[in-house]
Amino acid sequence: MTSWFETLDGTWEKVWNxxxxxxxxxxxxxxxxxxATVxxxxxxxxxxxxLRSADREAGEVSLHTDLYSDKIKSLRGTPRAALHIxxxxxxxxxxxxxxxxIRSGPETKPLWDKIPDHARQSYGVTPAPGTPITDALAYDKAPDPATFAVLHCTVTHIDAVHLGAQHRRCSFSRARQWRGQWLSP
Known part of the structure; x- marks a missing residue:
């Protein structure tokens, strides 16, 4: 029997699973x-x-964040990111x-409506995330859907490494219609 890491198709399936x-x-x-951002x-x-969603067919994943977080500032300047697992x-x-x-406002309301009350506390911090404060707890949390954002990530490249007894590495690229390619580990 072949293990998942012995074939490109098996590795592709393992990554998305x-x-x-x-x-x-x-x-x-x-x-x-x-x-990772710049x-x-x-x-x-x-x-x-x-990680909030993963769509194999579309080659997309999504994350939620506060619209005023540093990562939003970074992504507005350079709308590319890397994820590591x-x-x-x-x-x-x-x-x-x-x-x-970056998606926010009315188009994200259906997702906001599904977020449990305790998790909504992450969206609506005053002062805004990253602002200097006088002590560790000098901030307030008041859930605010206006500060909720979804990072919609269109995957362009996947690099997978299996670090078993024999290391194996491969990549998949949207530009290659997701055809796998073995790489030296």
Missing amino acids: TLGRGVADAKHPARRPTL SPDGWPEARTVV WDAKQDLQIRLQAEVT
Whole structure:
């Protein structure tokens, strides 16, 4: 029997199944990928985010954020990002490159309406995220749908590395109609 990591098709399936599990299972390692962006002054930035959707057919994933967060400023300047996931149980590293569209306002209301009250606390911090404050708790949280944003990520490239006994690495590119290519690990 062939293991998933021995074929390009198997790896493609594993990548998207892993992303899907991250959306569905709050305890799965793909639930909280690292998002990397470039700041307005050119510095790399990385932070943990929550994966909210993964659509294999469209080649898209999405994340939620506060419209006034630093990542929004960065994405307005450079609307590209990378996502990194490490699944230790599978010995699998997934890196996605994506073009990002920021969505907010009325088009995000159906998603806002589905967010539980306790999670809405992340959207509507005063002062805005990243603002200097006088002490650690000198801020207020008041859920505000006007500050809710969805980062719609159109995946352009996937790099997958299996770090088993024999390392295997491959890539998939939208420009190649998602045909896989083996790479030296």
